[in-house]
Amino acid sequence: MEHHAALDAAHRHALAWLDGLRERRVHPGPGVDAMAGFAGPLPGHGEDPATVVEALVAAAEPGLVASAGPRYFGYVIGGGLPSTVAADQLAAAWDQVAGLEVMSPAAAAAEEVAGAWARELLGVAPDASYGFTTGAQMANFTGLAAGRHAVLARAGWDVERDGLQGAPRVHVVAGAQSHSTIPQALRFLGFGGTPDHAEADGQGRMVPSSLREVLARSEGPAIVCAQAGNVDTGAFDPVAEIAEVCRERGAWLHVDGAFGLWAAASPRLRHLTAGVELADSLATDCHKWLNVPYDSALVFTRDPEAHMAAMTWQAAYVQVGESRDPFQFVPESSRRARGFAVWAAIRELGREGVAAMVERSCDLARRFADALRDEPGVEVLNEVVLNQVLVRFGDSDEHTAAVMQGIRDSGEAWVSGTVWDGRPAMRFSVSNWMTTEADIDRTLAAVLTAHRSVTA
Template sequence: MSDRDEFGPVLDEAVLLAGRWLEGVRDGPIPPTADVDEVKDALGRELPDRGPDPVTVLRSLARGAEPGLMRIHSPRFHGWVMGGAQPVALGADWLTSAWDQNNGLRSVTPGVAGAEELAAAWLVDLLGLPSGSEVGFVTGATLANVTGMLAGRDEVLRRAGWDAAADGLAGGPRVRVLVGAERHGSVDSASAIAGLGHGRAVEVDDQGRMRVDALRAALDDGEGPALVVLQAGNIHSGAFDPFAEAVEVAHAAGAWVHVDGAFGLWAAAAPGLRSLMAGAEQADSWATDAHKTLNVPYDCGIVAVADPAALHRTMAQHAAYLASSDTVADPSDRVPELSRRARGVPVYATLAQLGRAGVADLVQQLADAATVIADGIRGIPGGEILNEVVYTQVCAAFGDDERTRAIGAALLADGTALASPSTWHGRAVLRFSVSNWLTDAAEAARTVAAVERAVAAVTVS
């Protein structure tokens, strides 16, 4: 049997099944229709002694799982902060899986290492980061935060005369962590993984932006190594911290500054939005997610560190059996993993296809669509926008909390558009996060129409 005979039928079937699913991207209903137990029943709960042929397994998988799938890639899916998958990114992701390269060592897998290194250099340029910044590709924004904060932790301890890599944290100086009162939960997770606890919350303004005076006071209220985490894109308001002033204050206190920019860091790539990121390039490390705004398939987080040596000291691992480079950093010198898929390859493909202008247009399109949604909701009786819509986030309320939640439930039942129910500043809200490459002004208008139907349904009832 030839290799084509072995793999061909399975891959051909996968293309057919994927194509059938993707046909519903624009107009298919968004919510799943089956729960986890129903999916498990459909897939078959018992492990067989021997299973059927691969094509049969794929067909059974699609038939059993599809009712439980959320159409996250719909242009009217505004839940959480999740993008879709651009065609070129999806194709490159399939190739990455077929190539099955472990991109830990550049001399072993130069094909994918080269693509990732190009993507990294382009990202540094597009995002306005300091020349020479080191970029690593991790699973998502949470691990990107972990990686940047670990590098920061070890560096501020090194400056204080303590080698965390050799001696651990016990017995060393305490590292103070200062975070915004409205930081994302992944920052708390990252700080806990780094062994630093959840840190001290610094007061923010009404849009969730860190107050520089409060940061200065918090830094003055203590001594020793410090790590400050700033935010590019508040999860509710989309607001950006005042980077220039906050970084200056933090650096004056000797602190390492990390920027959590899971979706907001991409604002630097769009001329019309770049001012939101002014001063962020002076930080020490940054985290973002290629799935959220660039629309690369899961999983693809990105961490960047201005000082490559600081990142390498924390992350690099070497052994006699590894073909490690003595002169150039390997992929494994930048991230916690030695074994990983070449997740930066779809980033390369997407950037190569879009180009500088295409990335700028994409980011601006998302922000413009958010404005269309906000303006449309303001025109609905009882509709209220609670945030300053500066980027891609819209927080809406419709009177009291009970009514807002009821409208959210009606919107979900309609199935045309989806928003995340949440609570912000003590009020129930529907949060519309615009993250999908297919979401333009026309699709945003369809979202507004779906909200109007939901409001009408609740009003009638």
């Protein structure tokens, strides 16, 4: 009974927030002091739980961003499908520890089924192992850790036992337009954050002939980091060709498919991901295009032994389960049961629904790009092959920056910036299940108003 009043209050405010997502201001805007409601001295005395919830809502709401809503186009951020929001609330109430099967047979079973469903949806090798992580950063880390184990084991070195001091040098190569999570993961793994780079073409795709030349500079262990979906242009590395180069060289191939890998779920877009089934490891987010609440991601490897060797640890007090133990496939052991929401999302949408959601996002991105191409002083910089649109405004860097700020200040939408070909650009990403043509048209109006205002 102690929970009722607090949960009732939280439920009421949660529904009000979700009901208002379509129309509320997307970003708090300038002048909002997000700290004001939270600040204060350390409380000396406790308060009633329901009172605390009300105080939390009052403190947080002025600084909340409607990133789960239909007109948030910054970065690559999905929303929360109805079943996944509910599943996440239940996961918090159930408070299951998802690391060990013995600690929650239900959480382990949900991960086992949801991971296998996702593997099939995404065209991953049917015998690939998988793990649930916080995001693509840790999924990339996990896949590359498996790769580190595998290539050094082939060279006769046990990196888990002996570390990297004295180990054979591992030659790591990434595309020139790889995402920042790749060098970060490499840094965590002791490789340093500056891998060799293979050239990229004008859309950010790795050039296989350049990769072959870079790999030829060394012998011995090698890891290659490719990309399924460039974060600025949406372009895909030619993974099948890259896999052939890796096979010739004996290199481990890791593919960062944080959002782009979900194109494999669409019969219309699947050709973009050709070759991902040949990758030794892959990473993707679920809190992007699958639209489950933050945080949620998946890592897959075609070498389950290397995967488990890189992640598994032993302790006398740990009771290993009779089936799949989640802690053997990811860095975290004490962690929330994020598999419930992934299971719910795939159950709510089904194979056809996932494909339709991905295709609809891409259609909306093209609608946005096509409308902007007709506007004087606006340049669409990329081939819109997926859900990303890259735009520059006017004839100066300041013009583009001012347009982006004008859009954000309007509260109608939120967009993020990037640097492409050495100049600032606006990056527009569609990945929310709620977004409609009306949202795109409403955002277009805000974009054109800002652009024309700056031009004038």
